[in-house]
Amino acid sequence: MYQIRTDLALETQEKMQEDHVDLKGVRFLEEKVDRNLTISTVVIETENGARTMGKPKGTYITIEAGNMDEEDEDYHREISLQLAKVIEKLAHTKKDEISVLVVGLGNRDVTPDALGPRVVDNLFITRHIINEYGKYAFGSEKVNRISSIVPGVMAQTGMESLEIIKGVIKETKPNLIIAVDALAARSTKRLNRTIQVTDTGINPGSGVGNHRHGLNEKSLGVPVISIGIPTVVDAATIVNDTMYNLVTALTQSEAFESMGNSLEKLNDAEKYELIRELLSPNLNTMFVTPKDIDESVKRLSYTISEGLNIAFMKGVQ
Amino acid sequence: MYQIRTDLALETQEKMQEDHVDLKGVRFLEEKVDRNLTISTVVIETENGARTMGKPKGTYITIEAGNMDEEDEDYHREISLQLAKVIEKLAHTKKDEISVLVVGLGNRDVTPDALGPRVVDNLFITRHIINEYGKYAFGSEKVNRISSIVPGVMAQTGMESLEIIKGVIKETKPNLIIAVDALAARSTKRLNRTIQVTDTGINPGSGVGNHRHGLNEKSLGVPVISIGIPTVVDAATIVNDTMYNLVTALTQSEAFESMGNSLEKLNDAEKYELIRELLSPNLNTMFVTPKDIDESVKRLSYTISEGLNIAFMKGVQ
């Protein structure tokens, strides 16, 4: 069956509802924090639900912040605070102190894929200081060990991110991995306005750079929380979607009533088949991104860093 | 009337032919240099031709190099040599020595818009050396004065590129401006595979960053040769084009014969009207670009720099 690509569980859930698919095994909650800030939770509870959604079992929390693509310090501070709460909720570690490895995925040299590396630039890193001077260097009873790595992309390293991170985990034994990555959405209106936090890690085919292997508790042996912001839409997706709307419009339009005879009967698969024939094969290697992506990535990476700093450095100044 | 956006005169000319528009006042030549290298020339000779083409009078030379998006040192060397010839042809300066200001347009922080700034990074700059030590510093009778500037983008400078460049010209009095910019094409298959060189300069609405004012002999008082490579397609263009193909397919398809009654009668304007209603307004602020754009821009900026170095530093080592 045809699959429109999106890394956002929220979009998949919406699409399923549109298509009247039965979502047994999937729970959905929505909380309006304020006029411009909504937090939605999709919980995929069963293997059945996972199959229907095309995403692994787990919790997917989405912060939708309609003005996040704009400059507004107070608003971004509020988002960082909400993000910190979400991270704390999903991390639910019992240990007094934890050791966290933050992984900045993506390619620093491609603007919309640079989110992960740039988040890491602004983190408050403590592991080496605690290792050398003890946690009392921070004048606090409880300090988490924060470390970070930017594994780079395969064309530059010759290695999968998974290989590098597995190795680093073996040597430094963190309790928790935070993987930050730029995502692909289905709709341009979500770009740079949505943060997804999940406890399922990063899974094959997700992210702007389309990871081939997953980074999750199963592959790494440590819980993995992933944080992502959609910064691109696949070019094929955007064309597909608009064309799908066109075909749908044509089948419903009164002006084209006579077409009803033929188009009306097309099911989804047939519609997509019709579309596919017209699509340039080049589109598969292309993405769509906003023109002001540099400013957005700069701002958003800072907002995520702050969320992480708040979540893990609480009580330390 | 609806205008599909492209900065390539070659694509406009192709579209006109497709649509059987009469191209009086426009000359077209094509030379196959070898299997993977074609040089086309579009000369817009009359004001009438300019109006039809939607581009100013002048010569537009396009180097189409099918494998330019790949790594192949010898092939890129060949392209640089051809580019140097094209530049020399359009520059046709009689003066023994010229003073050239190379302008790297675009935003260094947005990968597909970074072509201009990166070309400037690899240029052989001589003006300051000649000013200080004389041209004999190069052990040559004839040395051109090469200078360069990266004006930046308006959001960072608060100024139009035109203002900055006009000012620099007043102070340093070059005989020739070379403006390098990343372009928008209509078709993804041209991205990173085409170099356009023209003697008409940069005109409003062109370039990835969509300049508001032209950089041309009229606005600057000095001849302007512009060199560009298409690195993006406007998102609206790509969707429009594919949908146009879909509507056209539907009107012609035997399978949808019955639709013929209504769709067949739609003219171009009506088709685009139908499409426009389905398009997300977000698309106007989005572009489509290849996923390997960082490697391509790195490679292509070097190929253009080399072309400029060959064209202007001939006889000097």
Added chain:
Amino acid sequence: MYQIRTDLALETQEKMQEDHVDLKGVRFLEEKVDRNLTISTVVIETENGARTMGKPKGTYITIEAGNMDEEDEDYHREISLQLAKVIEKLAHTKKDEISVLVVGLGNRDVTPDALGPRVVDNLFITRHIINEYGKYAFGSEKVNRISSIVPGVMAQTGMESLEIIKGVIKETKPNLIIAVDALAARSTKRLNRTIQVTDTGINPGSGVGNHRHGLNEKSLGVPVISIGIPTVVDAATIVNDTMYNLVTALTQSEAFESMGNSLEKLNDAEKYELIRELLSPNLNTMFVTPKDIDESVKRLSYTISEGLNIAFMKGVQ
């Protein structure tokens, strides 16, 4: 006579006092803002004073912030506020609204010379918005027009900064130039801990990159306030100074009383002559800089940007 290089009027004044030079025509004030923040003012009032100091007539205000090389958000905020006050004092423009061009001097690719370009990255730029939408876009009666430029270095542009800036001024007609540059100090203990603000502009031989031509009211026709932080010490200076101390120590040391016969009689010029013979000529092309210069430049450029944003965007949010 031998001249130790420093861009800080405060250091020159100190050296003069050490050497018991008569500083007629030079006024000196010092204000302790708090334990870790001192503001000193050197006013060179006469041509005589200027000759003695080896610096042009004018006001040199130095903010000495002992902990400025460390991370402490509140402290840096306080420095930005003080800097804003100093800028307002030296700018003393009567006009209701002014048009300010901020020039980021230096080489973005050499860490200790990147201060100027990086200050510009964080500025709040308004000129293009006011030009397009009017000042009411900011919901304020009075808004200054802020623009900025990073002219780059001569090896990359083939042009003097002076040429580029003169041209830009002719086209955009600002009322005030703010030139930001990394400076050379005489003493390593001032590096990254001192901000000098002057109304004399940038003068030949100053800055890390050693400008050949001045940027000042005389050369530009517009008042120029320059803001600088010393990030390097000339390698020759540091060696010279330490050796001078050694020779002085030897001439005074009881342990070396017998040397007194010969060394005691050496005057300054002779001491420096003795030293010069031992210095490697390589040293003239070298500078000394702290190992954590990247973090410092990142932090300090932000502190200066904030000072400028506060000074010029007051009343606008």
Added chain:
Amino acid sequence: MYQIRTDLALETQEKMQEDHVDLKGVRFLEEKVDRNLTISTVVIETENGARTMGKPKGTYITIEAGNMDEEDEDYHREISLQLAKVIEKLAHTKKDEISVLVVGLGNRDVTPDALGPRVVDNLFITRHIINEYGKYAFGSEKVNRISSIVPGVMAQTGMESLEIIKGVIKETKPNLIIAVDALAARSTKRLNRTIQVTDTGINPGSGVGNHRHGLNEKSLGVPVISIGIPTVVDAATIVNDTMYNLVTALTQSEAFESMGNSLEKLNDAEKYELIRELLSPNLNTMFVTPKDIDESVKRLSYTISEGLNIAFMKGVQ
């Protein structure tokens, strides 16, 4: 005993000879390749020799290229070829195909420390292609697997380079590590003009960033060849050295004959004691580097990359 810091075995050997230290257990060879290219080999053969030299047993090959700090494509090509030969000699692997991990040490954001990361940018990376398509993708019988990593610096990652690299080795099992790093020399005249290649790896206290733990066959379990270019001199070293020369000059100078009584009797340790008292403690956190370091690092990183590409990709195009 006082230790002047240098990462170059050649400089240590020279210093020992100056000081007439017995260098039993250390062999020295010099080969003049041509007027501007000398290859010296220091072999530390015994533990005794290692103790005297303050460096581990092994082979240290130094390519001295007097004009390497200048732009000259042919000369740099020649250096790359010589470097390739030296690498092949030290690698002396018997295996038909090897798997090489190139490690780019240092801080990309500090110009003179960016050599390692920048070398990695220009490498020809093959491991991922061979893993996916087999070596026949290269149309060659024998292809080495090249991978690379830039571990970053501890302040950014919270981890030692050693930890990261050990982890990556466990996962990807290379046969050979090439560690590239910017070095500290004793003399400014060697900066950017010398390449040291050794089979002893990187050892504590070496490199611009002063590694705390070694990267060598003992710590990593795999042979480690390190390649370094000195780009800085420690500020304390340069001052010390010049002052040492001064004191020595004073003790020998006829003009200061009378001083002979006291200074003549000072041994090295006493001279350094005298100097130390005059040195600013700040100097320990400072380095000296050439003003054109950005151009040099750009050029030299390319020269090393090419040497590695030639050494490992022979027979592949």
